[in-house]
Amino acid sequence: MEAGSILVFINPDDLEKHLLVDQFKIDEHTLHSSLDPDELSRLEFEPNHLAIIYKRPKSYSGKEKLLFRVSSAGLFLFQDKLVILLSEDIPLFDGKQFSRVSSLPDVLLRLVYRSVFHFLEHLKIINMLTDELESQINESMDNKKLLHLFTLGKSLVYYVNSINSNSLLVEKLKYNATKLGFTPEEIEFVDDLMIENTQCLKQAEIYSNILASLMDARASIVGNNLNVLMKTLNIIIIIIMVPTFVVSAFSMNVPHPLSSNPWAFWHILGLALFSMLLIVLMWRKKKW
Template sequence: MKTIYQSTVDTFREIEESQNGSWIKLVNPTQKESLVIADRYNIDIEDLRAPLDLEERSRITVEDNYTMILVDIPMLEDRNKKEWYTTIPLGIIITNEVLITTCLQETRVLDDFENGRVKDFYTFMKTRFIFQILYKNAKVYLQYLRAIDRKSSEVEKKLHQSTKNEELIELLELEKSLVYFTTSLRTNERVLEKLVKLKSIKKYPDDEDLLEDTIVENQQAMEMASIYGNILSGMMDAFASVISNNQNIIMKVLALITIVMSIPTMIFSAYGMNVEGKGMPFAESPFGFWIIICISFVISIFTTVYFIWKKWF
């Protein structure tokens, strides 16, 4: 899908045909759409379609007619019927005429630009636009990291009494998301460091300040991802032991109940044997049945009290 936007000092609108200073947004473009854009702006088709490959790594490619910046952006993904976090590539190509973004899916990173909610955003100010996208990307990482922290706290509360694996699986998914984030943020950092030295993109003083802010935000996101990852890893180990311990407690209680219940069972079994009544205590007494019941009950109560005294229950 291809969408073209053009802004002036006062307006921001969608247009039909690209002009100088416009923004071409490609979302999972077809081969035909990619070929048209590549031919018109003399872009290598492989570079234009590189962000559609989920395995592509963040990098900067400098050619005679354009410069391509490839970074990883955070996304929501359905796994095990729940929303979790992952990363996908976003390509930003700057030419003499236009700026092109290409991605496999719609993304939160570009939503605010489309909806006109970004301050001092103009499509014809291509350098600033690039740095604004990268800054917004770092901000989205921070938002998703805080959401991961909140989710891990919710799962932690459930785990205290859990004997199932469901909560551990949720922690595993969160840990997997943090691995994606940490890896992507590190590669993005290398891109940002290279942008500082890159001369093919002209930088103005305000743009350099924005780039520095972006680097700071990206570093903060890396630190948060590392901290949350270490916390989750320790939490996984601790609560795996908690779940195992909870199961052992339940098995111990069931075993003690079985012992208590086996006492009257053994007595009743003895009286159920096919032997002469004269050899069985209380067999000839009219109250023999109730006496046996009482004896079984007393022994069971005594055993239960003993277990409680030993703090086994």
């Protein structure tokens, strides 16, 4: 790799921000945009450096309750150094993408490619979680599972917007390849990066569309499961109520035909059981 230094700033404090603005001449607005999760990807040409803001998945935490978020990162390419701004401490140079780099622009491109690969990894996880939740919703009436599904749908919307924003950034890198001084190998890598990001975008859109189309169906399944439960409970209540009425009628403190019959208890019990059996047979015959 050609000589050059790589400086990484993770969630810089005020002193480090002043250093970046005063010494490295980084635009203050661009610096803050690099740490803003709602900022769109973009490329800017400054007098002494190139400024890039790109989107990447935020590290997932169990506290997020299946909500996958995105964050922004800043890359500032100088003649002899590359400054990286991150909002959180994450592994940057892991993976085979960094097994062989030739220059600072090459490192910059591979960092953007690493974010695409990171998005793909999260999409696989989201798809697995979606399949698991769908199977649970089919057998459950708990709204919690359905809310988790809505949360994953919200995450996919964030991912589609972020990946699409990165697509525009990669296109600008390709169109300005000559101005940026990319080598033929780096231009070829940009082409590969564009293809990978496009495939990632299409995959995210497919997952998002499928999940959105299934939302109403899954909500209907939960409602149908609840209706089936209420129907079963009503049948059980009716089966219990009829023999209860029979027993209550013969328990009134008034004369009745079985008052002096020594077998009255068994007759009443048999009549109650017969009424219960009659209701069960009617239920089966009418297929309630």
